[in-house]
Amino acid sequence: MSDLPALPGLPVTFRPGHTRAILLTAAVAIFLTISGVALLLEGLGPGERMSFVVTGALIFWVLAQLARIKVVADESGVTVVNIASSRRLAWAEILQVNLRPGDPWVFLNLSDGTSLPALGIQPGIARQRAIADAKALRALAEAHSAVRPGEDQG
Incomplete structure (x- = not known):
């Protein structure tokens, strides 16, 4: 067993750090962009603005699921x-x-x-x-x- 690498201390969590950072950054940027567009477009009613925000939140949720x-x-x-x-x-x-x-x-x-x-x-x-x-x-x-x-x- 001397050819085995040193055991990490337990508990230990393995996750793809770079991928997680990219996904969460993209999720925030997309949510803020879509929500910002909803607020800046003048011809939209409250329901239409809300649909933009909900769409941004849904995209955020999907990317957060991928990052977990x-x-x-x-x-x-x-x-x-x-x-x-x-x-x-x-x-x-x-x-x-x-x-x-x-x-x-x-x-x-x-x-x-x-x-x-x-x-x-x-x-x-x-x-x-x-x-x-x-x-x-x-x-x-x-x-x-x-x-x-x-x-x-x-």
């Missing part, structure tokens, strides 16, 4: 928060952490035979950080799934 993705590891397991769902996994459920060349994000191979995408670690803008995060999550998964004293090692 993360993977949180703690002593008892991992929580994967993707765009529209969140799933809690015990360490024993995670068999493998994969980030192959060309993958858009990390995939977790699970004990039930399925694979769960973990969008919180993605090599888009910050490839080296994503690789380091994937290695850290892999090391945590391997450390927490190691054979415990008293378990069958056969």
Whole structure:
């Protein structure tokens, strides 16, 4: 096990920081622009102005949902928060952490035979950080799934 990277302290949160900053900045800018246009156009009634603001708020909400993705590891397991769902996994459920060349994000191979995408670690803008995060999550998964004293090692 000496070839494993140093384990990060728990709890640890993995998320694409640059992507999150870009999405949230764009969300604020779009909301303010659409709302500003609604206030500056003279021929609009109150209902039309409100529809502009609601549209800006809806776009803000969608971009904020995209920015909320993360993977949180703690002593008892991992929580994967993707765009529209969140799933809690015990360490024993995670068999493998994969980030192959060309993958858009990390995939977790699970004990039930399925694979769960973990969008919180993605090599888009910050490839080296994503690789380091994937290695850290892999090391945590391997450390927490190691054979415990008293378990069958056969």
